[in-house]
Amino acid sequence: MSATTKLNITTNRYRFHDPVNFVFQTPKGLNEQVVRAIAKQHDEPDWMLEQRLAALRLFAAKKMPRWGADLSQINFDEITYYARPTEQAQDSWSKVPKKIKQTFERLGVPQAERKFLAGVGAQYESEIIYHRLKEKWTKLGVVFCDMSDAPRRYPELVKKYFGTVVPAGDNKFAALNTAVWSGGSFIYVPKGVQVALPLQAYFRINAPSIGQFERTLIIADEGSSVHYLEGCTAPVYSRDSLHAAVVELIALRGSRVRYTTIQNWSQNVYNLVTKRAVAYRDAVVEWVDGNLGSKVTMKYPCVILKEPGAVADILSIAFAGRGQHQDAGAKVIHQAPRTASKIISKSIAKDGGRTSYRGLVSVSAKAKHARVKVRCDALLLDGRSRSDTYPTMKIRNSQTAVEHEASVSKINEQQLFYLQSRGLSPAEAERMIIAGFLEIFTKELPLEYAVELNRLIALEMDGSVG
Amino acid sequence: MDARQKMFGDYRQLKAAGVQVTGGARVTVAVAANRTAVICFKRTAKNPVVFEIGRNARVTITDDCSPTLPALSDVVAGPGSAVDYFINAQTGLPAAFCYQAELSAESSFHWYFWLRSHASSDGVISINQAERSSGSIFGGLVSDEQSEFTLRLTNNHRAKHSRGVMDVKAIGRGSARLTIDGLIRVASRAAFTDSYLTQDGVLVSPAAEIRMVPNLEISNNEVKASHSATVGQLDEHAIHYLTCRGLTPAVARRLLVKGFFGRLLEKIEPPMIKTEFSRLLADV
Numbered sequence: 001m002s003a004t005t006k007l008n009i010t011t012n013r014y015r016f017h018d019p020v021n022f023v024f025q026t027p028k029g030l031n032e033q034v035v036r037a038i039a040k041q042h043d044e045p046d047w048m049l050e051q052r053l054a055a056l057r058l059f060a061a062k063k064m065p066r067w068g069a070d071l072s073q074i075n076f077d078e079i080t081y082y083a084r085p086t087e088q089a090q091d092s093w094s095k096v097p098k099k100i101k102q103t104f105e106r107l108g109v110p111q112a113e114r115k116f117l118a119g120v121g122a123q124y125e126s127e128i129i130y131h132r133l134k135e136k137w138t139k140l141g142v143v144f145c146d147m148s149d150a151p152r153r154y155p156e157l158v159k160k161y162f163g164t165v166v167p168a169g170d171n172k173f174a175a176l177n178t179a180v181w182s183g184g185s186f187i188y189v190p191k192g193v194q195v196a197l198p199l200q201a202y203f204r205i206n207a208p209s210i211g212q213f214e215r216t217l218i219i220a221d222e223g224s225s226v227h228y229l230e231g232c233t234a235p236v237y238s239r240d241s242l243h244a245a246v247v248e249l250i251a252l253r254g255s256r257v258r259y260t261t262i263q264n265w266s267q268n269v270y271n272l273v274t275k276r277a278v279a280y281r282d283a284v285v286e287w288v289d290g291n292l293g294s295k296v297t298m299k300y301p302c303v304i305l306k307e308p309g310a311v312a313d314i315l316s317i318a319f320a321g322r323g324q325h326q327d328a329g330a331k332v333i334h335q336a337p338r339t340a341s342k343i344i345s346k347s348i349a350k351d352g353g354r355t356s357y358r359g360l361v362s363v364s365a366k367a368k369h370a371r372v373k374v375r376c377d378a379l380l381l382d383g384r385s386r387s388d389t390y391p392t393m394k395i396r397n398s399q400t401a402v403e404h405e406a407s408v409s410k411i412n413e414q415q416l417f418y419l420q421s422r423g424l425s426p427a428e429a430e431r432m433i434i435a436g437f438l439e440i441f442t443k444e445l446p447l448e449y450a451v452e453l454n455r456l457i458a459l460e461m462d463g464s465v466g
Numbered sequence: 467m468d469a470r471q472k473m474f475g476d477y478r479q480l481k482a483a484g485v486q487v488t489g490g491a492r493v494t495v496a497v498a499a500n501r502t503a504v505i506c507f508k509r510t511a512k513n514p515v516v517f518e519i520g521r522n523a524r525v526t527i528t529d530d531c532s533p534t535l536p537a538l539s540d541v542v543a544g545p546g547s548a549v550d551y552f553i554n555a556q557t558g559l560p561a562a563f564c565y566q567a568e569l570s571a572e573s574s575f576h577w578y579f580w581l582r583s584h585a586s587s588d589g590v591i592s593i594n595q596a597e598r599s600s601g602s603i604f605g606g607l608v609s610d611e612q613s614e615f616t617l618r619l620t621n622n623h624r625a626k627h628s629r630g631v632m633d634v635k636a637i638g639r640g641s642a643r644l645t646i647d648g649l650i651r652v653a654s655r656a657a658f659t660d661s662y663l664t665q666d667g668v669l670v671s672p673a674a675e676i677r678m679v680p681n682l683e684i685s686n687n688e689v690k691a692s693h694s695a696t697v698g699q700l701d702e703h704a705i706h707y708l709t710c711r712g713l714t715p716a717v718a719r720r721l722l723v724k725g726f727f728g729r730l731l732e733k734i735e736p737p738m739i740k741t742e743f744s745r746l747l748a749d750v
Contacts, residue, residue, distance in 0.1 A: 365672075380686070380687030380689075381687060383654060383657065383686050383687055383688065385685075385687065386654075386683070386685045388681070388682060388684070389680075389681060389682040391679065391680060393676075393678040393697060394677045395667070395669065395675065395676050396675045397669075398638075398669035398671060398672050398674060399672075399699055401696075401698045402678075402695075402696060403694075403695075403696050404693075404695040405693070405694040406680070406692060407692035408689065409690060409691075410688060410689075
């Protein structure tokens with residue numbers, strides 16, 4: 001048997017934290033004063049404050065969901081809903097406060113920007129601390145800015161689209177986000193502009209019991225295309241944090257939008273996200289969703305195929321280790337003829353972790369000749385873990401083709417034996433098989449992210465053999 | 467006439483075959499160990515029926531449902547027994563029905579069903595498995611007119627080495643609303659489970675709707691568990707082919723529907739049930 005290969009990987013890159021110093025923070029708990037304080041920090045127009053206050057009332061009225069993961073331990077009164085780390089966002093790394101800059105350098109964000117990104121936003125706690133879009137794209141009219149600034153800088157666009165895809169009343173956590181949102185990205189891509197390089201945002205929670213409620217709004221005008229990448233991490237604390245984000249994506253006629261997320265929150269974070277896109281005629285929306293971290297994730301990227309020819313492609317992976325529950329999935333709503341969707345979900349559970357795929361495919365009476373394919377595969381690495389699949393298909397049109405398949409299994413022992421007989425250690429063999437299982441996802445990532453993801457998976461797998 | 471007589475006719479004749487029918491609020495049918503029996507009954511009374519199948523017994527049961535009387539059956543299958551139970555609801559389903567099978571070690575159980583739904587109906591067909599048991603559910607259902615029909619299927623694997631297959635084919639006609647909710651559950655103790663669920667639906671009219679929910683809850687990694695679901699329409703190319711050969715469109719569609727359900731015939735083993743299923747299919 002060969003010697004075990006030592007991989008020099010560690011979670012230290014993500015799990016450190018900086019001393020907590022804020023320029024401004026709201027007291028713990030949620031009430032109208034906190035919401036008004038957040039609006040004041042952003043110097044928002046009155047119409048946005050009105051939306052926030054209406055959402056706060058909805059949040060109070062709505063009950064916690066009784067399905068899905070266990071959310072009973074969330075204490076809304078113990079969370080700090082806004083914490084500002086700097087006076088203002090910078091457009092040069094040299095101007096970002098040293099401690100915060102070091103955080104993002106350890107995470108590799110500035111290096112990534114130099115090498116292969118069209119633009120970067122970095123959010124620390126509640127606010128964007130760095131934002132830059134390369135000049136080439138600015139000249140073409142591409143907008144990529146901090147969402148906190150967008151209501152002032154682009155009021156017509158924000159007023160037109162904000163809350164139209166995910167209204168405040170959609171669910172309790174959408175109401176919470178609409179009340180206290182801060183940070184996130186606002187992107188507008190003009191007609192016919194193809195943004196060739198990805199735009200990235202990186203979200204970092206640093207202090208304990210902080211809530212992060214970024215709001216992202218992406219509008220791809222007719223015939224445009226854009227790829228948006230998002231990464232999320234947090235250090236480990238004994239107290240829980242809450243991440244309740246909302247992402248609204250509007251893909252107008254003939255546009256193409258890819259939204260990639262690699263979520264690696266630490267295991268004290270509740271990650272409750274509402275992500276939804278509307279695709280118009282002949283538009284293509286791709287959600288590429290990686291869920292590795294968090295204590296609990298509930299996230300179901302959704303695409304509404306509103307006009308003929310629209311297409312949705314959703315690819316997600318979920319990895320649940322000890323104490324984790326990844327309740328993730330996908331939703332596609334076919335509302336028009338000749339629409340198509342594909343959902344592929346891969347999940348892995350080990351050490352007592354639980355992965356649940358929860359999906360919805362809805363084909364309305366008007367959606368003639370809709371085509372749907374859903375595939376869910378799950379690996380259980382030991383007898384303590386659990387995998388669930390809860391797909392729902394609601395079909396109201398007879399001229400439709402819908403297919404769904406799912407499987408749950410363990411790692412194939414014959415494959416393990418084969419690789420070990422070629423000289424790999426059991427751990428290496430298992431990592432290779434897992435990498436192959438997830439290959440359909442990693443090949444969709446930019447190379448550097450794919451390498452990093454493989455490292456993270458290898459780290460999660462460490463100690464799983466034997 | 468008591469419930470036993472209403473449902474089983476001259477039930478005393480069954481005694482010779484080792485089948486004891488006892489009356490009361492629940493009618494109990496006990497089959498002695500090591501016996502082989504064929505039991506046919508009609509739901510002409512509202513009493514639930516409990517079958518207690520003895521060790522190593524071989525039993526075939528046919529159950530003719532009534533659309534106006536509830537259909538409730540519990541079957542307890544003794545160790546090593548083999549039971550084939552056919553639910554015939556050709557004349558229509560009652561508003562509520564519940565069929566549950568509790569298996570013992572090394573027993574084998576098959577639910578077969580043919581269901582027609584003309585009105586609202588909501589029911590359950592389930593199997594609770596034991597060690598080295600085998601439980602399957604095969605059936606076809608036709609949801610007609612303005613019916614609202616929900617069928618919940620469960621194969622619950624609670625111990626090692628159990629096997630299961632569920633295969634359901636459904637047609638939605640008229641403005642029917644049909645929901646098929648299937649579940650394979652594998653408990654943490656149920657290592658070496660092998661279980662499969664497939665749900666296929668065809669909508670033959672524009673106003674019909676179908677909701678498919680095939681679920682998996684798996685708590686042991688030493689399993690093979692998978693499911694599939696499809697929803698579609700009758701193949702227009704096949705209809706064209708048949709009409710080119712002289713069949714009318716209506717006859718062509720009926721032939722394709724029979725072919726769609728006909729795949730279930732291959733899975734039905736008891737000759738008596740296979741014959742009855744074929745006869746019912748001829749009337750679709």
